[in-house]
Amino acid sequence: MTYTPRGGAPDVGVPADLAARMSVGEQHEWLTSYLRRHPVSRRTALRGGAGVVAAMGLASAPWTLTACAQATQAPVAVVGRHLAYGADPQRQMAFAGELTAAPPPGPLVVDLGRDSSFGTTLPVEVRRLVSQVPQADGAIRGSEQFFVHARADGLAPGERYRYRFRLPDGTTTAEADFTTAPGPGSTAPWSFTAFADQGVDTVPPGGRDEFANTYEADDTRRTMTPSTSLVDRVAAQRPAFHLLAGDICYADPSGHGLPERSDGGSGFDSFDPTVWTTYFGLIERSAASTPWMFATGNHDMEALYDDNHAPGGASHGYGGHAARLDLPRNGPSACPSVYTFRHGNVGVISLDANDLSTEIPTNAGYSGGSQTTWLRETLTALRADPGVDFVVTFFHHCAFATSESHASDAGVRAAVAPVFDEFAVDLVLQGHNHQYERTNPIRRGRSGAQAPDGATVRPETDGTTYVCVGSGGRPRYRWQPGESDRYRGNTGPDSGVSVASYVALGEDAKQPEQIDWSQARYLDYAYVTVDVAPPPFPGATTSLTVRATTDTGQEIDRVVLERRSRT
Incomplete structure (x- = not known):
């Protein structure tokens, strides 16, 4: 059985x-086992260290480790700041x-308040992440990274901080601000945004051109860097939060299992x-x-990182995320991103x-059913909460979509669609x-x-x-x-609503289907904004307006979801 189809998961140095x-x-x-046979000591590895923002260079020795910085280099700084809600966004x-x-001696802290005082x-908390990646030429390419985390609790709802x-040493990052979720009964409109499969447009400073996105010759409806x-x-819009439905940065750009190229040219993977x-x-x-929110x-x-023991625990290849990310911890214990x-x-x-996937079964079934059990329990609780009118879910593999590359995943559809029908998600x-x-x-x-x-759609009756x-x-699909x-x-x-598609039953197994639900399609770069209009009074109409906007700023699609509020 193929556990990891070509392109299905990152190449981390295991021969394809x-x-x-x-x-x-x-x-x-x-x-x-490979690293036990090719030991790399931290002391010797650090002799070849370079800056953290440099991509990992090639080694003439059988290994190299990219350190975050040398002690004699510029002062330590915090870069790449990112926020995430806890289980209670209020x-x-x-x-x-x-x-x-590496962290300097002494306490690192976050200063927090209503204003600059x-x-x-x-x-x-500092979480150290060491990565050692075997290469096709026998080298070991590695990095040592230090991620910093802090958590605030007891904040006030709907307030700016x-x-x-x-x-x-007293140096600080630039100040930034955020706003907590509103308290119960708020009638102020708000928005959130979403997209998936992002990656980076730029070549990391070490010169890995395979990490930059490449595009079709006729791909002309886009900016140079989508x-x-x-x-x-999204930054200009300043939504309440942003959802990213998987495939985040593509630290492995293509997942094709291609060999290392010592000249850094095309074909690197x-x-x-x-x-x-x-x-x-x-x-x-x-x-x-x-x-x-990822x-x-x-x-x-x-x-x-399968056996990484960062706070919260991790397995199934999510240990690196446990070091880099902080997500709410209220899902099943075995599922760190649920x-x-x-x-x-x-x-x-x-x-x-x-x-849940049948197309890419690498991690299929790892939760032992705990995720689907938790989903039903969570939907039951949300639908029982009179303050919740709408339920939005996000995940990676599609239950319903059409394309030449992945289309719909049979396992995902079977696991979630009947439950979504039952609870009128x-x-x-x-x-x-x-x-x-x-x-x-x-x-x-x-x-x-x-x-x-x-x-205008009424989900309670329409679906x-x-x-x-x-x-x-x-890069876009077809x-x-x-x-x-x-x-x-x-x-x-x-370009009708009824089109030919398929359901992915496995890596190469496809079941054709003629579907009647593909209403809007755009084969370039876009994100979704969801504008939320809370009910002005109990029993009034409340709505989600779903808008698709391209990377050039053109709105190409809109639909309104309406419900009658319960409170």
């Missing part, structure tokens, strides 16, 4: 022919960043953890003030589709397919109503709207043969 027959845990065991916020070198000091990181442009738009540094630097202009995709399963939070009258659920945000696509509201696998651009927003920056775009201003004769 072996990796294709291994689970994430088996890959980790192979790596551990009162909790997590602060994270990365040190440019601060008044509260939060302790900072300012913060900064402060190092032992990933960066979308972050700029090897896991580079310092791309995470580049990524956090890219999103900082937004994420330092807006919580970025789900995990197939390119986020990093076998290098969680829920409530913002205003919207309940949000993050799922891990790697646990309002909106589902997905990734994996590099495109924008919005369905009609779906119930029992079919369109419950027609919802063209500008339509669940599924949006694939894997259009966050990585539609099925004979199918084409369908979006505002572009509805040609061959």
Whole structure:
């Protein structure tokens, strides 16, 4: 059986022919054994250290380690700041960043307050992450990174706060601000944004051109740097929070198992953890003030870290995320990227589709069913909460989408669609397919109503709207043969709602299906904004307006989801 299909999970240095027959845990065991036979001491490795923002250079010796910085280099700084909500966004916020070198002696803290006088000091935890990646030429390429984390609790709902990181020598980061979620009964409108499959546009300073996005020759409806442009738009918009539905930075750019190239040219394919540094630097202009909430995709399963024991625990290739990220810890204990939070009258659920996928079975079934059990319990609680009108879920592999590359995943659809039908989930945000696509509201696998651009949907009776927003920056996919775009201003004769697609039953097993729900399609770069209009009084109408905007700023699709509030 193929556990890790080609392109299905990051290449972390296991030979491609072996990796294709291994689970994430088996890959980790192979790596551990290899590194035992090729030991690298920290002291000798650090002799070749370079700056943290440099990509890992080639080694003439059988190993090299990129250190965060030398003691004689510039003073230590905090870079790549990013926020995340705790389980209670009204009162909790997590602060994270990365040190440019090993932590200096003395306390690192976060200063926090209502204004620049601060008044509260939060302790900072430093999490060290060492990455050693075997290369095809026998070298070991590595890095040592230090991530800093702090948590605030007891904040006031709907309030603005300012913060900064402060190092032992008194140097600080620039000040940034954030706003907690509103308290019960707030009638002020607010918005959140979403996309997936982002990556980075730039080549890391070491010169790995495979990490920069490449595009089709006829790909002319975009900015020069889509990933960066979308972050700029989100930053300018300043949403309440941003959802990223998996495949975050692509530390492994293609997952094709290609060999190391000593000249650094085309054909390079090897896991580079310092791309995470580049990524956090890219999103900082937004994420330092807006919580970025992540789900995990197939390119986020990093076998290098399978036994990492960072706080909260991790397995199945998520140990690196435990060092880099802070996410709410209210999901199943075995699933670090499964969680829920409530913002205003919207309940949000993050799922891990790697646990459910039949197309890419690398991590399928790892939760032993605990995730789907938790999902039902969480939906039951949200629907019983009179203050929650809408339920939004986000995850990576699509339950409903069309494309030539992935389309719909049979395992994901079977696991979640009946439950979403039962609880009348309002909106589902997905990734994996590099495109924008919005369905009609779906119930029992079919369109419950027609919802063209500008339509109003009533999820309680019409069904669940599924949006694939894997259009966050990585090179676009293609539609099925004979199918084409369908979006505002572009509805040609061959761009109907009923199109040919398939359900992925396995890596190469596809079950064709003729579907009737593909309402809007755009094969370039876009993100979703969801504008929330809380009810002005109990029993009044409340709405989510879902808008798709391209990286060039053009709105191409819109639909309104309406409910009658219960409070």
